[in-house]
Amino acid sequence: MTLLTLESVSVAYGSQTILKDLNLDVEKGQLLSLLGPSGCGKTTTLRLIAGFLEAKEGTFRFAGDDYTRKPVNKRNFGIVFQSYALFPHMSVFDNVAFGLRMRKTKETDVKSRVKRILEVVSLGGFETRFPKELSGGQRQRVAIARALVIEPDLLLFDEPLSNLDANLRSGMRVEIRRIQQELGITTLYVSHDQEECFSISDRVAVMNKGLIEQIDRPETIFKYPATEFVARFIGFHNFLNFTERAESEGVISLRAGEHLFTAVANPGTTRPGALKGAIRPDDLVVAAEDRSGPGVIGSLPGIVKVSTYLGRSYQYVVETALGNFTANQEMEKPFYSGQSVTLRFPPDKLVLVD
Amino acid sequence: MREKHFGLGLFSLLVFVFLLGPLLIIFATSFEPGIVLQFPPDGFSFRWYEQIFKVEGFLRTFKTSIAISLLGNVFALLFGIPAAYALSRSSFRGKELINGLFLSPILIPGIVLGFTLMKYLIVVYHLPMYAGLLIGHTVIMLPFIVRVVASSLSTFDFAIEEAALSLGAGRMSAFFKVVLPNIRSGIIASMLIAFLESFNNIDISVYMTGPGVSTLPIEMLTYVENHFDPTIAAISVLLMVLTGVLMLVIERLMGLSQFTRR
Known part of the structure; x- marks a missing residue:
């Protein structure tokens, strides 16, 4: 009531x-x-x-x-x-x-x-x-x-x-x-x-x-989060602007430049066809350089610019063709500044916002 | 950091001598046993303190002064507290102007204010002398009340008043039950400082006194014109003591810094 x-x-x-x-x-x-x-x-x-x-x-x-x-x-x-x-x-x-x-x-x-x-x-x-x-x-x-x-x-x-x-x-x-x-x-x-x-x-x-x-x-x-503002406010520090999207069976395929991504539908958004993706630094995965080329869906090559120690994890700022991304990651042996890495965007963590 | 500055020490000493010297001289001369005011005094006696109470004018005008200052104080509070409250609580167009208006009696020379009040209240509107005196003193006390009460309201958390409202209190009862008790010391301090201002006032009173109506400071002025005996020193000492005691009370209540801050 x-x-x-x-x-x-x-x-x-x-x-x-x-x-x-x-x-x-x-x-x-x-x-x-x-x-x-x-x-x-x-x-x-x-x-x-x-x-x-x-x-x-x-x-x-x-x-x-x-x-x-x-x-x-x-x-x-x-x-x-x-x-x-x-x-x-x-x-x-x-x-x-x-x-x-x-x-x-x-x-x-x-x-x-x-x-x-x-x-x-x-x-x-x-x-x-x-x-x-x-x-x-x-x-x-x-x-x-x-x-x-x-x-x-x-x-x-x-x-x-x-x-x-x-x-x-x-x-x-x-x-x-x-x-x-x-x-x-x-x-x-x-x-x-x-x-x-x-x-x-x-x-x-x-x-x-x-x-x-x-x-x-x-x-x-x-x-x-429904909008970019909400996403930013609750800790989604990374944003991607997509140019194309296609949807089939609840999975959304996206393109940004020559890179391909997938994301799941966001029940919060009001407008269909949102083209902005958001992901938390904790959910973004930093992996060693992947030489298999740009074809892998949900991955993006980049170079570590800054590496800072947060106590429980390391925080990296990674420069890519789509801009800078921040990722937090727990690991034994950290990446160093200047190292080439691959960023992976898990489809269930990449959220589309208005 | 306790460095000794000889020059600064000497300078401070001179300032104190300059400020307190005259007061000490008056204090000393008030115990003069002879009939002429002089320094240093010839001996020690309370003769002139006794003399104060024999001068009929002093007692009568003392009562007038007390009555005018107390009654004026009440009126100044009745206008001043609501004014201070409104000025602190809300913002509105022309607030600075109103604020300036309430403080203006301090800024306008007393001679000018006194003359104007006499001209209109006594000459034009034919008010009785006592009424003129009362209005004049209310006006000069108002700035002190407004300023000091506003200063204690400036540190008052108005959420407290809102809390009272939200708990079901009306505006009036929230003010009397919650706001007033928390600015009480400020109000008492404002009353005391305003009282002193009024009680020692000469420039307003001088226009509103005449045959049969006078205040103590005016009576003292008249007395000095005609007599040059140590009575005046004795009464001055008593007034200094009164002022000193009130200042002490104010200092205890809220600190004198409230009046020196601009």
């Missing part, structure tokens, strides 16, 4: 358009993340849904009602801010109780509900502490508890982990997913970190310049 719908929403600051004709659906109980580089409009989308911004055009529907002009304090959405935004002058208990007190909940109920939610975020016994006495991770939990205790219809996260150090981040990520699934609460999550988004989301929307480039399950996006 669709809980939240944005219908051709536009937002502009002055003459600058931030969101243009944006459409978005969120299913009840799902966690959807908005992923994109800074300035892509993901935070604007979140602030619009939260009610801090008003759409210039378009409609925001929530559970069948028009929320476009509904004031933020009447929306019953829980928000977790990047800076946590805890009330510095209040104890943990009063921070969490704030929303309940605003709703004129009986003080006995406030007590029991705050206690219960603090247990959920594993912060039982911290009631009398003040925000400045807590670690970053603990503040984050208080912020989540404060947003959850009002039993919100929607939970919004704005880059919640970006102020935590790397160790805490992965732990907190699991925690957020656990709480979200335990309570079955519909959640919108904004981040610029793809690993973070992919690991916790039911669906991910990749945004660029105020538009959603692709929205799908994380596994699908990871394997089949």
Whole structure:
């Protein structure tokens, strides 16, 4: 069931358009993340849904009602801010109780509900502490508890982990997913970190310049980016421009100059006949020079330009007739700069993007 | 890095002598037992401190000064806090202009401001002298309130206010429950500095005082014109102590750097 719908929403600051004709659906109980580089409009989308911004055009529907002009304090959405935004002058208990007190909940109920939610975020016994006495991770939990205790219809996260150090981040990520699934609460999550988004989301929307480039399950996006932008953003560093394509039985044959390649169909792309191929550095195979000529499908001769040691593998920049390619490869005996090699493009790893 | 610079040390010493010298001389002369203000004093006595409380004008104008400064402070806060909030929170066309307008009373010479206020408030609109005095003092306190409160709002994370809104608070209740408590020390500091500015003011007050209506600094000015005894030194010392104590409180609250930064 669709809980939240944005219908051709536009937002502009002055003459600058931030969101243009944006459409978005969120299913009840799902966690959807908005992923994109800074300035892509993901935070604007979140602030619009939260009610801090008003759409210039378009409609925001929530559970069948028009929320476009509904004031933020009447929306019953829980928000977790990047800076946590805890009330510095209040104890943990009063921070969490704030929303309940605003709703004129009986003080006995406030007590029991705050206690219960603090247990959920594993912060039982911290009631009398003040925000400045807590670690970053603990503040984050208080912020989540404060947003959850009002039993919100929607939970919004704005880059919640970006102020935590790397160790805490992965732990907190699991925690957020656990709480979200335990309570079955519909959640919108904004981040610029793809690993973070992919690991916790039911669906991910990749945004660029105020538009959603692709929205799908994380596994699908990871394997089949729909556009060049998405591919680049999630780590496809190599691109090939083909001049011809032919398709038979799900296998696509491609030509770039005198070189031939095959790729499998990309279910993500919207336009048929895409002529741009993308492949991750990890999937590109570097092999010793192959003297059998240019006829072998999916291979490309080249010369190693740069070889760098990454710890687990070596990274090569290989110059070819079709441009430079980056490949990562684990090996005992690495290739050296200036060595002639052959690049192999596995058909199931070469993806065609718009 | 603790190098000794003889020249720099001497220069600093001279600056301190220049700044503090007159204050020390006044301090010393206030204990003069004789009837003529002189330095060094002939002995030691509290005679002139007692004399302060015998001059009827000092007590009366002290009360007036306190009343005007406190009441003006309240009015300046009522205008100043919302102004500082609006200037920090939102951006709109002409924001810099409005900001400049609120700070302009510091930039315009007090003599000019005082004269203008007298001309319109007293002469043209026939307001009572006390009302003129109150308006004048409110105006000169406003820039300090706006500046200091805006400065403490500049370090305030407005996401905190948004959090309160998202939890169901209305705009007003979010402001009073969440914003205000977090800029409290800034507001108190702004009140104190504005109070000092008003309490020691001469150039505005001088136009709005007359027979029966006067502030302490004006009364002191009048007193010096007619008497040359050490009373004036004694009262100056008391005012220095008051100023010093308030400055100490401000420093404790938010640091004096808030006022020296441009």
